[in-house]
Amino acid sequence: MTEQPVKIWIVEDHRPLREQVAKMINLSSDLCCEETFSCYDEMLPLLRSKQFPDLMLVDIQLPGINGIEIIKNIRAMYPATQFIVFTISENRTTVFNAICAGASGYLLKDASFDEILRGIRLVIDGGSPLSGPIAAMILDAYKQPAPSSIDSGLTEHELDILNYLAAGVMKKEISSKTSLSVSSVDYYLRSIYKKLQVHSQAGAVAEAFRKGLIS
Incomplete structure (x- = not known):
């Protein structure tokens, strides 16, 4: 079809x-x-x-x-x-x-x-x-991290995915690099959005920079 x-x-x-x-x-x-x-x-x-x-x-x-x-x-x-x-x-x-x-x-x-x-x-x-x-x-706006990122609540998988997103890696590539299924990557993305209170990958990366979660 x-x-x-x-x-x-x-x-x-x-x-x-x-x-x-x-x-x-x-x-x-x-x-x-x-x-x-x-x-x-x-x-x-x-x-x-x-x-x-x-x-x-x-x-x-x-x-x-x-x-x-x-x-x-x-x-x-x-x-x-x-x-x-x-x-x-x-x-x-x-x-x-x-x-x-x-x-x-x-x-x-x-x-x-x-x-x-x-x-x-x-x-x-x-x-x-x-x-x-x-x-x-x-x-440039997010060069200075927020005072603390301890309470982000993000898991190791979620932080890995955020770093890949910040590097411009696509979902399918993230799936391959992390040995996660695409649906699992989507699941973690939804969790990241909820925890960071954002609605998109651009928002997630920007907020992660601001909180000092990635650099």
């Missing part, structure tokens, strides 16, 4: 850009941009009928509800949807608020189409794509 393409929605108020990105996505047989919207209100009829995408590209600065609130709202309704922020904003507070809200990736709008496609596939595979300046910002 043929695998279904990944369902993607785009929320971007600049029409030419969202149409261009949607067209580019639809050239890939494994991806399908089903819907594009200029704002949250345009999505409401589909959301009310319980239709959700697998992944959403979301701008931050939108008419009405901003992208961070969109992520929070949809995560509350359908936690399985993954989010990549797609914006011009390099504001540190915006970046961290987006990651804390549950964004799995953060790409700047000057990213090439190839970078966007790689980012989408990285999220599908369990990764966290970050544009270069954003990755540098996160690492």
